Amino acid sequence: MHQHECSAQTSDGGTCKADLTHSEVIPLPPGSAVLPAQEWVNGLLSRIEAGDDDPLLHEAFTDLTAIAARSLLRAEPGDFIACGQQIEQARQRHGNSAIYAPVDAAVIAGPFSRAVEIVRDPLSDAAFTAIRTLVDREATVMPKGPTEQIRRGVTRLASACLEEQFWRAADPHLSIGPRLRYRTCTTRPRTPAHRDRTVVARTHSLPQLLWLDWALQLFPHKPTAPTATATTYGGLPWQRLSCFRAGGNSVTTSRPHSCTAIDGYPAQSSFPRSPEAAPTYPPRSVFSPSTSTSTQHPSTTSADRS
Known part of the structure; x- marks a missing residue:
């Protein structure tokens, strides 16, 4: 057969x-x-x-x-x-x-x-x-x-x-x-029980919230212009721009001109920034508590103000 x-x-x-x-x-x-x-x-x-x-x-x-x-x-x-x-x-x-x-x-x-x-x-x-x-x-x-x-x-x-x-x-x-x-960097990796989109998004933001914070402490910010305090660390794998507002909150931005590189040099921008768009207030440290209301940038969106 x-x-x-x-x-x-x-x-x-x-x-x-x-x-x-x-x-x-x-x-x-x-x-x-x-x-x-x-x-x-x-x-x-x-x-x-x-x-x-x-x-x-x-x-x-x-x-x-x-x-x-x-x-x-x-x-x-x-x-x-x-x-x-x-x-x-x-x-x-x-x-x-x-x-x-x-x-x-x-x-x-x-x-x-x-x-x-x-x-x-x-x-x-x-x-x-x-x-x-x-x-x-x-x-x-x-x-x-x-x-x-x-x-x-x-x-x-x-x-x-x-x-x-x-x-x-x-x-x-x-x-x-x-x-x-997935905790593969620990001794007990496993598949998460919850696959909520919000949970996944927050987990993907952890590298920015943790290691960039340490990077700021190891390499202090060198202001080169009167702009809002912001950082980007191009050498890390995720290659994202992360802007830190007063109080230590982290948001993702699509405006490269509003960010400053970790070494103090301005981040590269694909379009120039107009002089009249620069805010008049001095830069605030990302680690100092927010004690007053600062002037909003003209291009600030409702998501940034939340």
Whole structure:
């Protein structure tokens, strides 16, 4: 019986009733991880069939499916040589297509064994090395950026421990905002429970609210013109202009001419600033409390006054 005929009959929940004694035998080298992985999975199935309702059993199968699929899709030549030469060759013939699921046991044997190694002991060094390799490969082919794609991959996992490991491996590929939001720079990274837009926006503003404040203290502002106190730190990854009003409040502005660089030089502007637009009041320190009402800039919007 051909493989596609067997797959078609079993898709309806039945059995193909093929004589497995006449099926092709895949030779395995000594020390191959395929048989130990299959024995471990058989042990989980035996516990489920015996009535064990431990939720960790079902989580293990969910994680196995997700990680094996990702390992199959991102596999490269030489990944599964330790499982057997025929398994390695079958994987190369299958290619990297995600449209069709493989029906050949030799194709899935390598990714399946790799997934078992990760799920059995997710905190081991070997598991983290495999996870980091997988995430590094995914980060190079992500059209929507690593943050969203990694988040989608993590949400398919059932184990919180594995989620932490995948986020920890993704840390080098994330910018500062996502690193804070997903806590990848800590020992307990995780996906936030709330995805409110306001919460996300505030989290992305944390780098400006924290590190620019420290930068102002380390590099005092050098006023070059009687303008409102403002700073921009072009060397940081987010490349945003952040204006600090009296009282220490931070707002984002689209007017580069109203900002002064951290080193005291005026920020570059794509359009000149008219002399009559300059305010007449002296600059106020960003760390001094607001004790009086200052003259509003003519171009100040209602959002700036809020």
